[in-house]
Amino acid sequence: MQAKPRFLSTVTRAVAAIALGLALALPAGLSAQPLRLAQGAASPAAALESLAIVSGGKRHVFQVEVMRTPEQRARGLMHRRYLPADRGMLFDFGRTEPVAMWMENTYIPLDMLFIRADGTIARIAENTEPLSQRTIPSGEPVLSVLEINGGVSRTLGVKPGDRVEHALFKR
Missing domain, CATH: 2.60.120.1140 (Protein of unknown function DUF192)
Structure with a gap:
């Protein structure tokens, strides 16, 4: 039983880290689509x-x-x-x-x-x-x-x- 919570917490932390990285990389209100067009x-x-x-x-x-x-x-x-x-x-x-x-x-x-x-x-x-x-x-x-x-x-x-x-x- 303890393996599942540990796995879920690792996945949750990885997803949170990716989301935080994306949030820091994109200025507020800017989606990936305008970034592609602005390139x-x-x-x-x-x-x-x-x-x-x-x-x-x-x-x-x-x-x-x-x-x-x-x-x-x-x-x-x-x-x-x-x-x-x-x-x-x-x-x-x-x-x-x-x-x-x-x-x-x-x-x-x-x-x-x-x-x-x-x-x-x-x-x-x-x-x-x-x-x-x-x-x-x-x-x-x-x-x-x-x-x-x-x-x-x-x-x-x-x-x-x-x-x-x-x-x-x-x-």
């Missing part, structure tokens, strides 16, 4: 900024995360599996120079818009290949690169020479 999402410090692409007399507005530091630019959209249709990521290189991008650890096909300091689009790399280590060059010195969901540039009729409006670009 690879923007850091809380990455505030969204408004950006517009002007093409064919129309303004297409996006909310973008701006990557300003080398660490942010290196991470980019890596490990993310979803990007809302009205979102993007703007890479600020801080000076005008030739740049090259790649898609290593990036699961989402992207359009990359290479942007000059005056806000005009120099080049568009459409539907870049996810998880590729192939470099995608700017083709000329640029200040910035805007990444949006693959195919959006074509759908909106965006082309080289169109303008991107954001505080980063001089008029």
Whole structure:
């Protein structure tokens, strides 16, 4: 008879320890589902900024995360599996120079818009290949690169020479 209570108390203690560990690991009110969805999402410090692409007399507005530091630019959209249709990521290189991008650890096909300091689009790399280590060059010195969901540039009729409006670009 004593073996059963000892076994039950060991199991009860193990379950209690696991529950306590989970409670300490998850902030209050956060379930495992949001944790899975949040994995690879923007850091809380990455505030969204408004950006517009002007093409064919129309303004297409996006909310973008701006990557300003080398660490942010290196991470980019890596490990993310979803990007809302009205979102993007703007890479600020801080000076005008030739740049090259790649898609290593990036699961989402992207359009990359290479942007000059005056806000005009120099080049568009459409539907870049996810998880590729192939470099995608700017083709000329640029200040910035805007990444949006693959195919959006074509759908909106965006082309080289169109303008991107954001505080980063001089008029």
